Amino acid sequence: MLDYCPYSDSAATPAAHVAILLCTYQGEVYLAEQLDSIAAQSHPHWTLWVSDDGSRDGTRDILEAYQRRWGQHRLRLRQGPLQGFAANFNSLLADTNIQADAFALADQDDIWHSDKLARAVAWLDAGDPKEPRLYSARTRLVDAQGGFIGLSPGCRAPGFANALVQNIASGNSMVLNAVARQSLIEAGLPRAGLHDWWCYQWISGIGGELLFDSQPCLDYRQHGGNQIGMQTGLISLWPRMKRLWQGQHRLHLDAQLKALEERQAWLMPIHRQRLQALQAARRRRALACLYGVWQSGVYRQSWLGQWAMYLAAILNKF
Known part of the structure; x- marks a missing residue:
C-alpha cells in the first residue's frame, strides 16, 4: 500500500x-x-x-x-x-x-x-x-x-x-x-x-x-470498446475520408470553434484574429474557402492531413 x-x-x-x-x-x-x-x-x-x-x-x-x-x-x-x-x-x-x-x-x-x-x-x-x-x-x-x-x-x-x-x-x-x-x-x-x-x-x-x-x-x-481509437497513416485514410464526406468532421469542428468564439475575449489578440479569420473562411465556398483557410495559417501535423483539410474546404465540408 x-x-x-x-x-x-x-x-x-x-x-x-x-x-x-x-x-x-x-x-x-x-x-x-x-x-x-x-x-x-x-x-x-x-x-x-x-x-x-x-x-x-x-x-x-x-x-x-x-x-x-x-x-x-x-x-x-x-x-x-x-x-x-x-x-x-x-x-x-x-x-x-x-x-x-x-x-x-x-x-x-x-x-x-x-x-x-x-x-x-x-x-x-x-x-x-x-x-x-x-x-x-x-x-x-x-x-x-x-x-x-x-x-x-x-x-x-x-x-x-x-x-x-x-x-x-x-x-x-x-x-x-x-x-x-x-x-x-x-x-x-x-x-x-x-x-x-x-x-x-x-x-x-x-x-x-x-x-x-x-x-x-x-x-x-486499441480494441473494439475504445471510445476514441488511434488510427495512423494510410490505414486511417478511408475512415477519415468517410467522416469528412458525411460531415462528421465539420460538426466536431463547429462545436469546438463555437465554444472558442463564445470565450474569445480571453484569447491572446493574435490567436483571436486567427480564429476570426478561420471562421470567416469557413463561411465562404469552394476556392474562396480554400484561400481563406490557407491565409489563416492553420495547419495539421502531416501532409496527408493538410491536403485533406484543403480538400474539405473545396468540397464545403470544412
Missing part, C-alpha cells in the same frame, strides 16, 4: 501532488491492469479520483476492492453525470473540491509507464508556476492483449494554429498544472465537443506553455 505523503525526500522541497482524474464505464476487462500501473508510479504523491458513469458490469466492484486496499484517502469514487465520456471528464475537471498541484487525465484501459507522472511533473515544475502549462506525450499502441502495434504519430510543432483544426494532445497522456486547470474552470468548460481537444485549444489560445513529449508515456490499448 502506498501512503500519501505531501513532501519529497527533502523536507525543504515540497513534492507536487497530482490529482489523477479517471473516468470509467463498463471497464472491468482492463481496469485492474490500469490501476496497478498507477500504483507503480515512481512519483508517489497522487490521489485517484474516479467518476463511474453508470457501469453495469464489475467495474464498481473492482474500484471498491482497490479503495479498500488503498484507503479512501487514496482512491475517491463517485457517480458520473451519465452524459457520455467527455461530460464525465469535464465533471472532474470542473470540480473545485478536487485540489492539487497538477491534474492528470486517465483512461480505464491503458497501462501507464512507471515514470509517466514523474516526467510530467518534472516539466511542469521547471516552468513559471504562475503560467498555464500542459504536458502531453506520444503513446505506445498495443492490441487488446497488450501486444505492440506501433507508436502514435510524432509532433512537429504544437500551438494554437494547429489546435484550431486538430488535436494532438491525447487526453490519456495529458497533465495540467493548477493554473491551467483553474483557467479552464473560470472560462467555463463547454457542454459540447471533446474535452482533451478543448484543453489543447484553450491552453494554447491563452498563451500557455505546451510540451509534446516524444517519448511514449503509456501503452494505449
